[in-house]
Amino acid sequence: MTTDYALCRDGVALFDLSTESRFSVSGPAAETALNALTTIDVSSLRPWRGKMALFLAPDASIIALATIFRADACFYIFAEATVADRLRAYLGEEIAARGATLTDLSLTHCLYSVVGPSAQEVMIAAAGDDVVGLPFLSGEYNAELGATVFRMGNTGEFEYRMMADLAQASGLAARLCEHGASFGIAPVAAEVMKTLLLEMRALSHNDIPVDTSPLEAGVHWMVNFRKEQPVAAAALHQSKAAPRTRCVAVTIEGVDAALPGNSRLLIEDQDVGVLASSEYSQALGKYVGVAYVAPEFGWVGVSFVAHTPTGGHVVVRAVSAPMLVTKTAKRA
Amino acid sequence: MTTEMTLQTARDVAERRRALTERMKNKLIERLSLQLSAEEIADDSPLFGTGLSLDSVDALEIAIMIELEFGVAVSDDELASFRSVNTLVDLVQERMGSAEELA
Numbered sequence: 001m002t003t004d005y006a007l008c009r010d011g012v013a014l015f016d017l018s019t020e021s022r023f024s025v026s027g028p029a030a031e032t033a034l035n036a037l038t039t040i041d042v043s044s045l046r047p048w049r050g051k052m053a054l055f056l057a058p059d060a061s062i063i064a065l066a067t068i069f070r071a072d073a074c075f076y077i078f079a080e081a082t083v084a085d086r087l088r089a090y091l092g093e094e095i096a097a098r099g100a101t102l103t104d105l106s107l108t109h110c111l112y113s114v115v116g117p118s119a120q121e122v123m124i125a126a127a128g129d130d131v132v133g134l135p136f137l138s139g140e141y142n143a144e145l146g147a148t149v150f151r152m153g154n155t156g157e158f159e160y161r162m163m164a165d166l167a168q169a170s171g172l173a174a175r176l177c178e179h180g181a182s183f184g185i186a187p188v189a190a191e192v193m194k195t196l197l198l199e200m201r202a203l204s205h206n207d208i209p210v211d212t213s214p215l216e217a218g219v220h221w222m223v224n225f226r227k228e229q230p231v232a233a234a235a236l237h238q239s240k241a242a243p244r245t246r247c248v249a250v251t252i253e254g255v256d257a258a259l260p261g262n263s264r265l266l267i268e269d270q271d272v273g274v275l276a277s278s279e280y281s282q283a284l285g286k287y288v289g290v291a292y293v294a295p296e297f298g299w300v301g302v303s304f305v306a307h308t309p310t311g312g313h314v315v316v317r318a319v320s321a322p323m324l325v326t327k328t329a330k331r332a
Numbered sequence: 333m334t335t336e337m338t339l340q341t342a343r344d345v346a347e348r349r350r351a352l353t354e355r356m357k358n359k360l361i362e363r364l365s366l367q368l369s370a371e372e373i374a375d376d377s378p379l380f381g382t383g384l385s386l387d388s389v390d391a392l393e394i395a396i397m398i399e400l401e402f403g404v405a406v407s408d409d410e411l412a413s414f415r416s417v418n419t420l421v422d423l424v425q426e427r428m429g430s431a432e433e434l435a
Binding site: 051052136137201215218219220221223225226240249267268270296297298299300301302303304305315320321322325329330 | 336337338339342343345346348349350353367368369371372373374375376377378381382383384412413415416418419421422
């Protein structure tokens with residue numbers, strides 16, 4: 001894991017993300033159908049541009065965090081593996097009901113990602129100079145790779161995701177390894193992604209308790225409030241006026257192992273919140289995580305106490321995110 | 333049990349931060365003509381690329397705003413730390429705290 005992390009933050013790593021969710025929505029009704037289901041204004045997407053979006057239930061709880069791209073003849077939807085079944089069931093029913101066609105691309109297409117401060121150099125070597133002009137949240141087909149290349153992701157590093165026909169998977173991975181060899185590229189386990197995302201306070205679905213609204217999770221920047229929200233307007237309005245909790249990034253010092261999920265957070269023995277998840281950050285030399293805290297205490301600078309499994313206690317501090325400025329950010 | 337913060341201290345810290353964060357958001361909205369209300373901006377949402385989708389010109393506007401509104405000069409190196417509203421508030425809070433200590 002140490003090497004995997006270092007590759008992502010200091011060099012370049014190759015992820016096989018083939019377990020992640022990916023769908024296309026096509027047909028004349030595709031735009032209308034997606035607009036009726038998601039929090040962003042899909043009609044404002046220019047060709048081959050993307051946006052991060054949410055799929056919400058009527059009570060404003062989050063079905064999935066996703067990235068949506070407009071392609072030439074369809075829209076692509078990317079989401080985490082953990083929401084695959086739920087999202088497939090939801091979209092399968094709702095998209096069909098609106099006269100568009102949903103295709104599950106996880107059955108037919110592979111998905112690889114190149115991540116790290118040297119990812120751009122690897123992509124230039126493997127895919128040609130065209131990739132340099134690819135802005136964040138955009139995509140295009142690349143003939144040299146035989147894959148559609150997307151710039152996306154929330155690790156704070158250069159990230160390029162490549163989607164290709166499943167039959168080309170091994171060839172695509174081999175080409176990326178071959179052209180990335182001089183930059184030290186190596187395949188890494190997907191588990192390290194969790195730490196990279198927490199350092200940026202980019203939430204995964206498992207970091208968000210059931211029934212939490214986007215405003216309570218702090219992901220409401222994926223909601224276009226100028227758009228009439230099609231699914232959860234009333235619940236979003238209620239949550240904006242009176243959030244029940246606030247999500248804050250936290251650091252935990254002086255512990256040798258991650259605190260158990262759902263560890264309670266205390267101030268003077270009063271239970272004021274819960275730690276949703278934590279991972280060790282090598283860059284920061286401490287555990288980092290996200291917590292959900294009573295609104296009056298959910299602010300940077302406030303510190304809490306959590307009990308450890310061995311009977312001790314540690315201090316958990318609410319901090320600003322992203323928690324570090326990456327090498328990629330310094331270059332940009 | 334000993335804790336680093338009492339409930340009253342935590343409330344005081346949180347309230348100071350809330351007020352400064354809200355002020356920062358309102359100044360951003362005003363300076364950059366954002367079509368958003370303060371509560372629609374997430375404290376940790378990215379300023380650039382996604383989130384508020386600002387650009388390098390906006391970054392300079394933010395630096396000017398922070399100097400005019402908060403009296404905090406921003407160096408070129410510090411521009412790289414502009415990642416979210418919270419990181420902007422950190423910068424201002426740190427500098428204002430330092431100024432109070434020196435006074």
